[in-house]
Amino acid sequence: MNEPIEGYIEIEFPTEEVARVVYESVRIEHETVPYRRTRASFTLNGRKIRLEFKATDNSALRGTLNSYLRWIKVALDSIDL
């Protein structure tokens, strides 16, 4: 399928500090992805981080969303003590 898919995922954290730590951690992964079949922008806005995406490949998008949600979880787990 090559239908255009777009959307966003936004997560709100208890404090700006937590949002910033998670954002910086995930941004390193975001910037080092070697190739993309999904266009993704990843931004920090106060207590929220936001992933916006556009894709034409359902499977690639599934992989992208899984990666970002996993990176976010790993970052949070490392600060949730």
Added chain:
Amino acid sequence: MNEPIEGYIEIEFPTEEVARVVYESVRIEHETVPYRRTRASFTLNGRKIRLEFKATDNSALRGTLNSYLRWIKVALDSIDL
């Protein structure tokens, strides 16, 4: 993690007919999910289908997005001849 997560995924199809067929196919799955940890609304609007979601569980959301994207792919594969 229990941070609130929200967002949407929207897919645009070549025709309203294709959108409707995919929508009806996925809607059956959508309505028969036995339990949910992600709140999801699934709607048809002309040539577009849209999934809106709210969750507080990153892993549950990952599962939900995987399921919907897979159901959409299966529906499309069955009409892409």
